[in-house]
Amino acid sequence: MHGPGWPVARSGEVIGLLGGSFDPAHAGHAHVTREALRLFGLDRVWWLVSPGNPLKKQGPAPLDRRLARAREVMDHPRAEVTALETALGTRYTADTIRALQRRYPGVRFVWLMGADNLASLHLWDDWQEIVNRVPVGVLARPGQRISARMSPAARLFARARLRGGAVRGLGRMPPPAWAFVNIPMRADNSSALRAAGEWTVSVPA
Template identity: 65%
Template sequence: MRYELPYARPGQVIGLLGGSFDPAHEGHVHITKMALKRFGLDRVWWLVSPGNPLKEQGPASMERRLSHARQIMQHPRVEVTDLEARTGTRYTAATLKAIKRLYPGVTFVWLMGADNLAQFHLWQDWREIMATTPVGVIARPGKRGAARNSVAAQSFAHAKLAPGASRLLGRCGAPCWCFINVPMSDASSTEIRARGGWVRG
């Protein structure tokens, strides 16, 4: 199941939420809506990845994950995409470069949960991502302290935007990142699979 390239016009600020979405759940929906509101984004695109390089076991089929994500995420300013499969990239830094080439004049903001910031320094070319792309971090249960004290947070402390100015994130120029606390959802893809609510096969 393939989708057309999403539309964006120069001058727009678009948030990118990447992941395996195996499966997509209400936690993803929650942080997406919070990101739209708090970071002043024009749109958010979900980047459903072919596979996560940091995970040993492969996810459910791309077609199934895309279809389920589109059922879960119903919002006029959110689009579920297979952009990472289309660009043929597996790592976020390479994906961002490819997307920026496809959409000149568009500002992209990388979105992540606080749990991802805590281990962001394990990502390939993470410093390049922080240096070239605004990053919006949304707090999730139990990860705030680890995220705030993470290697990435300490290394780019000089580029941190105050939460009260979060709506400027896409317009402040990289490096720039912002950590926001929001009413949290503790939904987890891992827990959903463990309960038998999503079978990969």
């Protein structure tokens, strides 16, 4: 029983999880989502719009405002914008994954991230548990390919990396399993949008 407002997923489905503050969401996030659906063989992607990033000192814009913007940006039949971390009462990725696996038994989750996040994954709370709990799909972003591939996480889990055609079956591989893919990237950047004063949404904040 998931209740009103909880996304529906059936046992055996492969769901990609894209977490972040989305402050603000932009076309680059939507582009990464579409590429993840295509490259990793996912059934759907859920955006996890976080209440706040524990690694950032300054808090993001109000959650309702970020959710509204994200739903404007991400218009795809197999993608859903959620505030699941707020509903679950979790702030750290490892806690969120544990909670989702309890609530959705039989669903296969894949954690999605940009290459910049792989480069700093070793700073995350319980980061090794994340990789040991769910497959991880890494999508390259400009300027981060080398640092990501040489990161502590990439080195420690080097033998778990999938290559070539195996990447398509990432979500059905037992963890630890991860894949690094290069995709045509957009230059959209949340920090730049905030600095330029382009943080807008068509509903009242």
